[in-house]
Amino acid sequence: MLAIQVSPPVPPMKLDPVSLRLFVSVVEEGTIAAAAKREHIAAAAVSKRLSELEELLDSKLLNRTNKGIAPTDAGLSLLFMARSALNNLNEIVVQMRDYSHGRRGSVHVLANISAITQFLPGLIKSFMDLYPLIHVSLEEKQSLAITKAVAENRTDIGIFTRLPHGADIEVFPFRTDRLVLLVPDGDPLAKRQSVRFSETLEHEYIALRSGTHLNFQLIKAANDQGRSLKIRMEVSSYDALYLMVQAGLGIGILPEGTADIYKMDGAKVVRLDETWASRELSVCVRSREALSGAARLFLEHLLERP
Incomplete structure (x- = not known):
């Protein structure tokens, strides 16, 4: 029977960003003393960190000479990876700060x-x-x-x-917005500058779909006068309402600012002379x-x- 040997799992390495940053500084500065000054840390502490890093990675990372320190081939590879890792860590900090300040x-x-x-x-x-x-x-x-x-x-x-x-x-x-009446050209109401809501109740309405606040508001205003709103059809948007009125299928009520956006030939905006026409x-x-x-x-x- 063939015996299969399973290698023990490799324990996770405790590779910390401080050691990587010190390693990058030493390579970039060329000496431990210069790197220690740049990082505001004792030279002995930098040297200890580098030795621990080489031991952890089981690789010689630096060549020490009279002229300073130069990376080995393994050290050059680590240099590129360390810079990338440190940049990624810095980006994490930047983005998290953006979230905390609301900028992201x-x-x-x-x-x-x-x-x-x-x-x-x-x-x-x-x-x-x-x-x-x-x-x-x-x-x-x-x-x-x-x-x-x-x-x-x-x-x-x-x-x-x-x-x-x-x-x-x-x-x-x-x-604040204000409701206005929209009527087709040629309708007698189109000749008016303003109109009371009660004067419109003999007309058939193009209304927004049931459940909208405007639909409810108009039905209530009609009921308050003991009348009912004659709804010919319901639409789901103001542009559809405008087009139906333009086609002569009825009259409608919509906000003045919206009427200005959809302004088209064939329909006229008339002021609605009611206190409830002004809305918050x-x-x-x-x-x-x-x-x-x-x-x-x-x-x-x-x-x-x-």
């Missing part, structure tokens, strides 16, 4: 469609120009879903239309103090930028 990392943001279309593109761009190592991920959600996700710690930062929410979160003022957008977090460094920087950017 990621931020997850939930925002409603109004904030995304009107305010966030420029803010995210200016933030990433300042902090290119921070990744910002943005996801559209409805306002109540945003406050719930923030309260449950499923996202870092939320941006929503201010409304009663009941969530245990910290809320900060962000922006807010930023929320679960706890400002508990945010990561990167998320805290993004929150400050949102709150400080005009």
